[in-house]
Amino acid sequence: MTFLDKLDAAWAASGSLLTVGLDPDLSRLPAELRGRPDAVLEFCREIVDATAAYACAFKPQIAYFAAEGAEEQLEAICRHIREKHPGIPIVLDAKRGDIGPTAAQYAREAFERYRADAVTVNPYMGYDSVAPYLDWRDRAVFVLCRTSNPGGSDLQFLTLEGEPLYLRVARLTTQVWRERADALDGQLGLVVGATFPDELAKVRATVGAGVPILVPGVGAQGGSVPLTVQAGLDTRGTGLLINSSRAILYAPGEDWRAAAAAAARDTRDAINAARIGAPA
Numbered sequence: 422m423t424f425l426d427k428l429d430a431a432w433a434a435s436g437s438l439l440t441v442g443l444d445p446d447l448s449r450l451p452a453e454l455r456g457r458p459d460a461v462l463e464f465c466r467e468i469v470d471a472t473a474a475y476a477c478a479f480k481p482q483i484a485y486f487a488a489e490g491a492e493e494q495l496e497a498i499c500r501h502i503r504e505k506h507p508g509i510p511i512v513l514d515a516k517r518g519d520i521g522p523t524a525a526q527y528a529r530e531a532f533e534r535y536r537a538d539a540v541t542v543n544p545y546m547g548y549d550s551v552a553p554y555l556d557w558r559d560r561a562v563f564v565l566c567r568t569s570n571p572g573g574s575d576l577q578f579l580t581l582e583g584e585p586l587y588l589r590v591a592r593l594t595t596q597v598w599r600e601r602a603d604a605l606d607g608q609l610g611l612v613v614g615a616t617f618p619d620e621l622a623k624v625r626a627t628v629g630a631g632v633p634i635l636v637p638g639v640g641a642q643g644g645s646v647p648l649t650v651q652a653g654l655d656t657r658g659t660g661l662l663i664n665s666s667r668a669i670l671y672a673p674g675e676d677w678r679a680a681a682a683a684a685a686r687d688t689r690d691a692i693n694a695a696r697i698g699a700p701a
């Protein structure tokens with residue numbers, strides 16, 4: 422089964438375009454978990470189970486685990502998702518980028534160690550830094566294109582032969598590199614921040630349907646759900662993995678599990694409300 426097959430099935434089964442981000446910050450964990458050696462795993466496991474019904478994907482951010490020496494807990498949470506929610510893809514957010522032989526090790530880390538379905542990758546080092554991930558035919562990469570942060574404009578908005586760099590990245594990766602690697606439909610996706618809806622629309626117009634776009638930046642970063650949906654939906658009415666992390670993980674409420682579930686449900690519902698009547 423290709424990544425796109427799995428994602429298509431997850432979009433259909435969940436009726437959701439929401440990706441739940443797993444960014445476990447020790448200083449924000451519920452009091453009852455603090456100080457426990459398995460706090461990261463327990464927190465993420467509870468969040469995953471509470472929000473799975475509303476999610477088309479989970480996106481663990483590797484830095485939150487690695488900074489705490491909690492890589493084994495990341496392995497365990499990925500295992501838990503595979504066992505308890507096998508239809509939901511795991512996008513490992515690692516933003517890797519390095520020369521080919523090193524990239525091949527990063528690919529093994531993402532796809533063998535964590536058995537992620539997809540990984541985020543930085544395109545700055547060019548084709549041979551991304552190609553090793555594409556050898557894994559049933560997995561995918563999401564290439565950083567127009568990131569959600571203000572500083573992304575420093576490079577991504579530079580004009581190159583009349584074309585902004587982020588659009589060059591979109592074209593280069595999903596057309597030129599795709600062809601060069603003989604990659605499958607959906608094996609190369611893009612990352613575009615919800616904080617840049619105009620650019621998201623231009624990226625979608627450039628790449629067409631069938632290229633999944635990971636869109637972080639709703640929730641804590643303030644990106645607009647309706648504008649994101651309007652700009653990024655493809656002609657099949659899907660094509661988006663709209664990520665929210667902190668706004669779900671640390672949603673206020675007496676019962677943190679219920680609060681996370683409610684925040685995920687409300688975000689899914691806001692996304693779906695915007696899908697109705699969005700241009701196809």
Ligand SMILES: O=C(O)c1cc(=O)[nH]c(=O)n1[C@@H]1O[C@H](COP(=O)(O)O)[C@@H](O)[C@H]1O
Nearest residue numbers: 482514541568569614637641642665666667
């Ligand atoms: O690749 C990403 O996931 C990513 C790209 C980007 O442009 N902006 C961005 O915020 N992210 C990640 O998406 C998540 C956003 O988290 P929240 O702002 O808490 O929803 C974090 O894990 C970021 O590392």
